[in-house]
Amino acid sequence: MEQLHGIVLAGGQSRRMKEPKELLLLHNEPVLLLICRQLLAVCERVTVVTADPSPYSFLPSMVRFAKDIYQNCGPVGGIHAGMEKSNYPLQFVIACDYPFVRTKTIMKMVQCLEQDPSRDGVVPIANEKLHPLYALYRRRTQASFEQIVKSGRRRMMDVIEELNIKTFTQNDPYEFLNMNTPVEYARAQHAINMNLID
Numbered sequence: 001m002e003q004l005h006g007i008v009l010a011g012g013q014s015r016r017m018k019e020p021k022e023l024l025l026l027h028n029e030p031v032l033l034l035i036c037r038q039l040l041a042v043c044e045r046v047t048v049v050t051a052d053p054s055p056y057s058f059l060p061s062m063v064r065f066a067k068d069i070y071q072n073c074g075p076v077g078g079i080h081a082g083m084e085k086s087n088y089p090l091q092f093v094i095a096c097d098y099p100f101v102r103t104k105t106i107m108k109m110v111q112c113l114e115q116d117p118s119r120d121g122v123v124p125i126a127n128e129k130l131h132p133l134y135a136l137y138r139r140r141t142q143a144s145f146e147q148i149v150k151s152g153r154r155r156m157m158d159v160i161e162e163l164n165i166k167t168f169t170q171n172d173p174y175e176f177l178n179m180n181t182p183v184e185y186a187r188a189q190h191a192i193n194m195n196l197i198d
């Protein structure tokens with residue numbers, strides 16, 4: 001398997017949640033720790049992209065940090081900065097609000113991309129939605145992320161449209177649960193309490 005770098009995006013404003021999403025507790029642990037643990041199981045390196053790593057002293061020491069090179073450019077800028085930290089050919093990107101990321105799915109994406117050298121990345125479709133912030137990209141795509149930022153655009157879909165992406169459908173009601181609001185956080189807590197998570 002080609003070397004894999006894990007990038008966790010934690011540089012957002014959490015305006016809808018009204019508190020930092022990555023520090024919300026699930027299983028009595030910060031979501032950022034749960035995510036990093038999953039990534040460390042399959043990635044040779046893990047980088048958290050954030051303006052301020054000081055609240056994250058609970059993370060294992062092998063987790064690295066990066067700051068945005070282009071500020072206020074949203075996740076597109078965050079991914080660009082994360083990729084700058086590693087030349088590994090495969091870069092798995094995850095937003096800090098996907099608490100139920102699974103190593104099995106990451107490995108499935110890696111296999112899927114390795115079978116198809118012409119593709120730039122693999123983006124899952126779950127619950128009829130594309131999830132470009134729970135996705136795998138080749139390192140060579142960094143130039144596209146930079147180009148979008150430099151052209152003043154910020155949407156992940158602007159990058160996706162430029163790339164030769166492979167999609168795959170994954171229908172799990174919770175794995176792609178994205179916690180942007182207190183209601184979605186409550187849904188994640190409920191899923192844990194009801195033992196609905198594998």
Ligand SMILES: Nc1nc2c(ncn2[C@@H]2O[C@H](COP(=O)(O)OP(=O)(O)OP(=O)(O)O)[C@@H](O)[C@H]2O)c(=O)[nH]1
Nearest residue numbers: 009010011012013014015016049074075078095096
């Ligand atoms: N490094 C970095 N990450 C970002 C930036 N903006 C958003 N993110 C991350 O990208 C992911 C998706 O962010 P969003 O949910 O769209 O935005 P958010 O700022 O976290 O939340 P809202 O303020 O509620 O929109 C999250 O993991 C954020 O932490 C940024 O400018 N830099």
